[in-house]
Amino acid sequence: MKTRLFGIEISFSFWFFAVLLAVLVTGQEVLAFYFLLPVAIHELGHLVAMAAAGIRVERVAFRAFGIDIQRSRSATASYGRELAIAVGGVAANFLTALLLYGFAFQSMRVILLVSVNVALGLFNSLPVGTLDGGQILQILLTRWGSLETAATVSRICSFFVLIPLFALSILLLLRGTANVSLLVACVYLACTVIFSS
Numbered sequence: 606m607k608t609r610l611f612g613i614e615i616s617f618s619f620w621f622f623a624v625l626l627a628v629l630v631t632g633q634e635v636l637a638f639y640f641l642l643p644v645a646i647h648e649l650g651h652l653v654a655m656a657a658a659g660i661r662v663e664r665v666a667f668r669a670f671g672i673d674i675q676r677s678r679s680a681t682a683s684y685g686r687e688l689a690i691a692v693g694g695v696a697a698n699f700l701t702a703l704l705l706y707g708f709a710f711q712s713m714r715v716i717l718l719v720s721v722n723v724a725l726g727l728f729n730s731l732p733v734g735t736l737d738g739g740q741i742l743q744i745l746l747t748r749w750g751s752l753e754t755a756a757t758v759s760r761i762c763s764f765f766v767l768i769p770l771f772a773l774s775i776l777l778l779l780r781g782t783a784n785v786s787l788l789v790a791c792v793y794l795a796c797t798v799i800f801s802s
Contacts, residue, residue, distance in 0.1 A: 613662050613663065613664065613665060614663065614664040614665070615664075615665050615666075615667075616664065616665075616666045616667065617666075617667045618666065618667065618668050618669065620668060620669035621667045621668055621669055623669065624669045639714070639717050639718060639721055640721055642718065642721075643698055643701070643718065643721045643722045643725045644671075644672070644725065646697050646698060646701050646722065647694040647695070647697055647698050647725055647726075647729065648665075648672045648674065648694060649697060650693040650694040650695070650696055650697025650698070651674055651690060651693045651694045651697075652674065652693075653693060653697070654689050654690040654692070654693030655674070655676065655690055655693075657689070658686040658689060658690060660676050660677070660686075660690065661676065661677040662674060662675070662676055662677070663675050663676060663677050663678075684744060684747075684748050687744050688741065688744050688745075691737050691740040691741045691744060692737065692741065694729060694737055695726045695729050695730050695737050695738075698722040698723070698725050698726035698729070699722070699723070699726045701718075701722045702718075702719045702722035702723045702726070705718055705719045705722070706719055728790075731766055732759075732762050732763065732766060733762075733763040733766050733767060733794050733798065734759075734760075734763050734794055734797040734798040734801060735794075735797045735801065736794070739759060739762075739763060742758075742759050742762060743755050743756070743759045746758050746759060760798055763794070763798045764795075764798065767791055767794060767795055767798070770787065770791050771788070771791045771795075773787070774787040774788040774791055775788065
């Protein structure tokens with residue numbers, strides 16, 4: 606499904622609606638709100654950074670496990686602006702958590718929003734593949750070396766981070782102290798690293 610808003614193509618994948626339906630069928634819509642709001646704040650941080658850098662957004666695609674923002678093909682930015690765009694989402698999550706922190710002890714809902722914003726910010730800061738931390742690492746490496754070297758070092762770094770996370774997720778599953786979400790996230794991130802090469 607596609608539409609246009611302010612000259613930007615907005616698209617929704619089949620799997621986005623499948624996940625949304627699964628959430629609604631299981632009665633987790635209230636809990637989902639507290640996880641989707643920080644994701645929206647994160648992506649808004651990237652959009653604000655792009656607007657500040659003068660980068661035109663052509664398309665926003667809603668997928669099952671995230672939102673893909675595509676900029677104009679002709680849009681180029683300096684290393685500093687590229688870095689600001691990559692940091693924008695994480696900064697938006699941490700800033701939101703900081704602003705909400707003063708109200709954290711007044712409501713469990715606010716505590717949940719603070720926690721999810723911090724967790725999302727930390728997770729996206731990991732120097733892995735397509736995560737913001739991976740993009741930041743690649744931008745910094747490209748600044749001082751070739752694109753090929755940056756891609757290789759970034760891929761190696763991604764696996765050095767993912768291997769302990771895989772081990773931790775399996776250990777927690779075997780001990781019965783966690784759900785499968787960390788393992789699913791690790792598999793997804795490993796696939797993005799492998800298939801982006």
